[in-house]
Amino acid sequence: MGIMGCCSDFLQRVKPYVAMISLQFGYAGMNIISKVSLNHGMSHYVLVVYRHAFATLSIAPFALILERKVRPKITFSIFVQIFVLGLLGPVIDQNFYYAGLKFTSPTFSCAMSNILPAMTFVMAVLCRMEKVDLKKIRCQAKVVGTVVTVAGAMLMTLYKGPIMEMVWTKHVHPHRSSAPETTDSSDKDWLKGSMFLIVATLAWAALFVLQAVTLKQYSAQLSLTTLICFMGTLQAIAVTLVMEHKPSAWSIGWDMNLLAAAYAGIVTSSIAYYVQGLVIQSRGPVFASAFSPLMMIIVAIMGSFILAENIYLGGVLGAVLIVVGLYSVLWGKYKEHKENKKSKVMSLPLTLKNSEGNGEGMDIKDEDEKGKKANSMNLSTSDDRSTIKVRFPIPEIPMKVEAPNA
Known part of the structure; x- marks a missing residue:
């Protein structure tokens, strides 16, 4: 009985770690598969539509069954918030992210996504959801971390530098050095893709801030996710009809395009929301966010093997700055969480x-x-x-x- 009890306790402790590491592999696979699909000519507008259609169909049954007794009524104010959430997430964020992914690389896109906590912090301060007292070390860490993260993103955007030769790339792609030099047009595409990724991250940060407000009025998380995906699907269809005039762009078969849409919708838009919510509920958002740089490392290794993508010095230096700034922000949030818990304990009546x-x-x-x-x-x-x-x-x-x- 003692051995069984120890094994059960060990499994309970490692569950959050296994869940978050598995999610990072899921996100990394989404970036690689989507990049391959976009390189084969699939429109990112159509990919967004199919992705959130799959997400809606996969999560709606669970929301209808599990939250049928706790689902609040939808008022006009909540409907407007859901409409804006669908516009920020599925439409603006995903379209700009896929456009930036098409012009850059999966590794670069993942690295730019790590500035999300810093942007969310800035928006929370502007919306007075976050208080900043520069006399406290934790607040200084959050501010400095935000500045360092933005500096890393700007370095990755404006500077590429020489190609970094990794140990495994010399054996996998020995003839890559004979590739033609980077042209001015590719540099312009890289800069344009960087701007798209920054806009996508801003939209995603705004979604987090607005979602925190909406959840206070509409606490059914599965139902809210379903409504956001469904609303985003309708809005993405309208945008695609305007931007894509060829009927052939909607054609999809049993190929990489279908795999990319289904994988992104089911794994990274429905399962990921549910698993990440469970981990945040048990261990807190700081624990869940701390695993995001792992996705960048996984994508860098997978991208160099599968896509033979180049890793530049500017990307490595910028990624290091982003990770340092990210953990500075997370450390400040962790200290703030501990101080809030301590103050609640000290305020108990005597x-x-x-x-x-x-x-x-x-x-x-x-x-x-x-x-x-x-x-x-x-x-x-x-x-x-x-x-x-x-x-x-x-x-x-x-x-x-x-x-x-x-």
Whole structure:
């Protein structure tokens, strides 16, 4: 029984770690598969439509069954917020992200996505959802981390540098050095793709801020995710009809395009939301966000093997700055969370009273409250700070008067 208990306790402790590492592999696979699909000519507008259609169909049954009794009513205000959330996430964020992915690389796109916590922090401060006191170290860490993260993103955007030769790339792609030099047009595409990724990250950060407000009024998370994906699908269809005039762009078969849409919709838009929500609920958002740089490392290795993509010095230096700034922000948030928990514990009342009908009670008082005389017996134990007094009422003993014998 002891061995089984230890194994069960160990599995419970490693579950959050296994879940978050598995999610990072899922996100990395989405970037690689989507990049291959976009390189084969699939429109990113159509990919967004199919992705969120798959996401809606996969998560809607769970929302209908599991939240049928706790689902709040949709008011006009909540409908407007869901409409904006669908516009920010599925439409703006995903379209700009896929456009940036098409012009850059999966490794670069993942690295740029790591500035999301910093952008979310800035928007939360502007919306007065986050307080900043520069006299405290944790607030200084959040501000400095935000600046360093943005600096890393700008370095990756404006500077490429020489190609970095990795150990495994020399054996996998020995003839890559004979490739033609980067042209001016590719540099322009790289800059344009970087701008697209920054806009996508801004939209995703705004979605987080607005979603935090919406969840206070509409607490059914599965239902809210379903509605966002469904609304985003309708809006993405409207955008695609405007931007894509060829009917052939909608054609999809049993190929990489279908795999990219289904994988991105089911794995990274439905399962990921649910698993990440469970981990955040048990271990907090700081724990969940700390694993995001792992995706960049996985994509860099997979991209160099599968896509033979180049890794530049500017990307490596910028990625290092982004990771350092990210963990500085997360450290500040972690310290803030600990201080909030400590302040809640310290604010507990110092007087506990448990009164019943029989008149018994227990009072916790300071040393200064001494000398009170009452018809009771006091048992006290004191130290340098406080005195604990337990009062027991003394019952009255009736007097019997017996008449003398005659």
